[in-house]
Amino acid sequence: MKILAVDPGYDRLGIAVIDKNGTTKETLLYSDCYTTNPKDTFYTRLHQVSLEVARVIEKYSPDVFAMETLFFTKNQKTALHVAETRGAILYQALNNNLTVYEYTPIAVKIAVTGYGKSDKKQILSMVDKLISINKKIKYDDEYDAIAIGLTCAAIHGRAK
């Protein structure tokens, strides 16, 4: 099973492709934090982010798509723009026949650290132990995408 996982945003998009064949450890095929230019309009940035997801789908042909369930934050305008960006990304996944899974932040914490109240540091530390990352990761969004992908692998990628 090849998993495309994203931490969606119109400013920064965390994106990861993880391979889980059921018997071996998960393999990280690709990860990145794709960024857009704050000087561009929200529309341009939404368009660029969704095209980037389409590009990665075309290159890696994943089977499933995973992202975190969105909850409301204090900044409602940002939340709406993030939701719109999620929708444009979801379209790419659905239009390429990927099965879509969403996980709550607690489900991601439990899957990665075994504990629903783990902090950011604990999650990053466990992600490094669970999967081999042969690069330096600068932004949390990229780590978050990998964590979501590992959650999907743990829940839906069990050995048969």
Place this chain on the structure above:
Amino acid sequence: MKILAVDPGYDRLGIAVIDKNGTTKETLLYSDCYTTNPKDTFYTRLHQVSLEVARVIEKYSPDVFAMETLFFTKNQKTALHVAETRGAILYQALNNNLTVYEYTPIAVKIAVTGYGKSDKKQILSMVDKLISINKKIKYDDEYDAIAIGLTCAAIHGRAK
């Protein structure tokens, strides 16, 4: 100028195509209330709605895309799903190089009735006077899409 206007939703999508050539009255080229099956998942419905917008864009080749600015409602889960649907629709507009305009509900009321506090009935009545609709319209969503298209024509489609 050919305007594609939508009242976005994953349950019902109001959609209208209006032609405004600057000298004559606006012409309604197409309008519909596209509905999805409540038994389908949200993902399926989002996908269907955005494909319907893509179909109408391909058929009518509009120049601009108009929709109402989204504000928060009491039901936040619904608002997020509507925002995600908007994002998937926005992608279709952007990917076809349409210029995107958003209008607040008050701007639509002022453009259509000349009064920012007009009620639904006044808007429907004025829409009927402003544009020739040769069909029976069942859902408000379709009327709303036409009203948004007329707003776009009034603001951006003036005679040169």
